[in-house]
Amino acid sequence: MAAVTMKEIAQGMGVSVSSVSLVLNGRDSGRIKPEIADKIRKEARRLGYRPNRIASSMRTNRTRILGFISDEIATTPFAGRLILGAQDAARAFGYTLLTVNTNGEKALESSEIETLKQYGVDGFLYARMFNQETSVPRTLRDYPLVLVDATDVEGQLPSIVPDETAIGKAVTERLLAAGCKHVAYIGLDDNIAAQVGRYQGYRDALNAHGIALDSNLVINPRIGAEALESTERLMSEFRPDGFFCFNDARAWGVYQAAAWQGLLVGKDLSVVGVDNHQVIAETLAPRLTTVELPHYEMGCWGTRKLISLIEDKDVSDVLPPETNAELPKLDLVQAMISCRLVEKESIVGSRREK
Incomplete structure (x- = not known):
């Protein structure tokens, strides 16, 4: 099948070839009416138009x-x-x-x-x-x-990243709104931007509610056995009723520690993670409330x-x-x-x- 040309698109729509060229080369802003440009793009997609890369690269x-x-x-x-x-x-x-x-x-x-x-x-x-x-x-x-x-x-x-501080603040605010009085933060043993921002948001939310930061409720363990052990110790010694977890993997550890303590997530305590990791967030029971990046x-x-x-x-x-x-x-x-x-x-x- 022969390749569709700009001329064929123009003839079929009753517009000039130059108009089609401007739109399909991304140079239509301020030159072609948006509604016409949109119709040209849709028609080009419908016809299966493909630009001639070699010719285009030689020109531009x-x-x-x-x-x-x-x-x-x-x-x-x-x-x-x-x-x-x-x-x-x-x-x-x-x-x-x-x-x-x-x-x-x-x-x-x-x-x-x-x-x-x-x-x-x-x-x-x-x-x-x-x-x-x-x-x-x-x-x-x-x-x-x-x-x-x-x-x-x-x-x-130039760069783009998640608003990590806003994540920490939103999660902590949600736990406080649910009636949690002692919100713990289970973080990461690394001061990457995500850890710094989420912890800052946690502190900002507590401060906004006039709640003093309790260092006993903050742990930053290494992943693996240490995380599970320190989470269980935190739960048994200080009895937090809300957990803001750096990610869904840390939240899984809270579920396991709660089971060991005879507590039920969603009934005796509240847990929120970050990532919306399908394998974790959707398979835990109850399903995990989490932040989707x-x-x-x-x-x-x-x-x-x-x-x-x-x-x-x-x-x-x-x-x-x-x-x-x-x-x-x-x-x-x-x-x-x-x-x-x-x-x-x-x-x-x-x-x-x-």
Whole structure:
């Protein structure tokens, strides 16, 4: 089957070829009425239009290819949504996304970067497995570059991360609203940005309610046996009635400790995690109330920001069809995005009536 051309799209719609070209090359803003541009995009998708990459790159000195580099994120349960958000946004602008995973190995990372450069990528997305400050390889700094779920240790590069402080505040507020008087925080034994922000939000919420911070209710154990032992000790010695857990894995430990103590989650105590990890949050009984991190939206924003840098223009009016959440403005350098609390049954008073 012969490839569909811009001329055929124009003739079928009764518009000029130049109008179709402006829309399909992402240069229609301020030139073509939005409703007409939308119709042109829909017709192009219906007909299966595919741009001539070689001809386009020769005219513009761009390949319309983006490089997506991650450390271990492609091996996590959340990678799909992050990559899908980036891919959908790239597709909406007529770009292709090439993804590589470095397994956290510097030598492999350098090799993969050079491989992507050989493909002539126009810019890079640099993603980390969880929100943290990171040092970006110098070899990337000659290209348009955006960090996803990470921030530049030097504070210079554009990035998007979850609003970690807001997460901590929202979870603690929810537990207090449920009537909890002694809210514990089970954190991480590492001062990454996610830990610092969530703990700060926890303290801010307590302070806003006139509740003094009780250091006995805060633990930051290593993952594994230590986490389980320290959680059980916290529960038996200080009897908190609410638990804000750094992630869903820590919340699982609270469920286990509660069982050992003869307590019921959702009846005797309340538990909230972070991640909305399907294997954990949906299989625990009762199901775990948790915060869903906006991986799809971060991937989407990061790609749109990168394309705005590549093309040196505002692309705020174009969104992938699945993106319903309000995204941060693209003129931000270091953006934070809000997260959704997913209510289930692990908070006292929230169990469904049978």
